[in-house]
Amino acid sequence: FCRAFKGREDVGLILKTSIMNGSLIDFETLKKRVGEVKTSICGADKHPQIRIIHGRLTEPQMNELYNDSRVVAAVSVTHGEGYGLPLIEAAAAGCPIIATDWSGHLDFLTVDGKKMFTPVMFDMAEIPKECVWPGVMEAGSGWANPREESFVAAMNKRIETVTESEDGSVEETAFKLSNHVRERYSVAAIAAQLNALVVDVVKQVVSTKPQNREDAVNFLRGQHPDGKDTVVPTMPMSAGDVFLASTLKMHL
DSSP states (O other): OTTTTTTOSSOEEEEEOOSSSSOHHHHHHHHHHHHHHHHHHHTTSOOOEEEEEOSOOOHHHHHHHHTOTTOOOEEEOOSOOSSOHHHHHHHHTTOOEEEESSSTTHHHHEETTEEOSEEEOEEEEEOOGGGOBTTTBOTTOEEEEEOHHHHHHHHHHHHHOTTOBTTBOHHHHHHHHHHHHHHHSSHHHHHHHHHHHHHHHHHHHHHTOOSSHHHHHHHHHHTSOTTOOOOOOOOTTOHHHHHHHHHHHHHO
16 A cells, blocks of 8 residues: 555545554554554655544444545455455445455355456455464465555545446446445345245254254255255354354344
8 A cells, every 4th residue: 555655645544543552552553553563664654644543333333434435445355254244234324345256255246147346356265374373264275365566456446436437437336336245235134035944954853853963963964965065154253153143142
């Protein structure tokens, strides 16, 4: 971001983030690191504004951020997402999206095979040893490394031509995506689908008259043989897990 907009003060980046927690020490450390990056790239030259939002925000506050007229895009150069809760929230709010063209968020950022966001190209690479997290990100598995030139091009296009896209305005595309997400991925919609799935599975299990838990588990395993697995795994304690669990709880 700093390299892309070095010398410009009319462009800004809002970082809603933390390093480990919401403490003052965490905030000061984060602020220092951001400052070091700006200085190393921009030096004494003019540099783009970078604002840090640290700590928790309420849902209404997050919604206000997504809908702020000064925010022209939600940006994520993620290595990969199990779900991508901030992206689906931003999409639902009608905020244009710039994101890595790989991983879980493509499910809801794509409508009828059409990408409703500005994709950032990437290269697949093995997860670095220092990022291995047993049980979550296993050694030898891969993730996406977004290409800097693609990211810069996407940001520049959005800043310089905020009213253009391949089939109309960026805002029009974002509006269509918002409607799609609100209709198909709302808490109520997901809850209804999950509830119907659970009811159907329970009926199937009951019809087999299992004598114990092992019988029931073996039946369920038999419904998903190798190569035909329709179960979607999510990262333990990820936003996707929390969202899915919340829909079930609220619906039931």
